[in-house]
Amino acid sequence: MKRRRGSQHKIKVVVMTESTPLEGKKEKKDKPRRVSYLKMIAINDLKALTKYQVVKKNIRKEAIIDSDDSTSYANLVTIVKKHRLKVFPSKETGKMLFWINIVINNTKLILLDMHYGIKPEYLKNYLNQFYYKLNRYFEVILFNRLPTISISYQNQFR
DSSP states (O other), X not given: OOOSTTOSSSOEEEEEEEEEEOOSOOOTTOOSEEEEEEEEEEESOOOHHHHHHHHHHHSOTTOEXXXXXXXXXXXXXXXXXXXXXXXXXTTTHHHHTHHXXXXXXXXXXXXXXXXXXXXXXXXHHHHHHHHHHHHHHHOTTHHHHHHHHHHHOOOSOO
């Protein structure tokens, strides 16, 4: 039995975040990037073709991708503007892919604490719920959408 990445008993999940680097003065505890949106997709395998299809379906062509130096990411440069492959020393991983690590750790904590023993067919629903809440949390202009929604809403019980 294989352990860790590529294990037969673990469900594989692709985690994607849209983030922008922060400019200006940074304190020691400041986060290096600001996250906007997040998406998590459960996949069957970690093959290059599977990851290629997920990226092609979910990421715009103008995007710049930062990822680790896995061979399964090598062909992503053909579908996005720029793809930066990097080898991260173990101490640098938390700094370079900061939000990916935060999201993965928080998701694991929630799923293992609250929803222990999730069946693979239901994992997609739990991931959708988690990243929907997280995306709503990071949405800055949430209140500005309320008047538009309330004006355009038509009730069905007339």
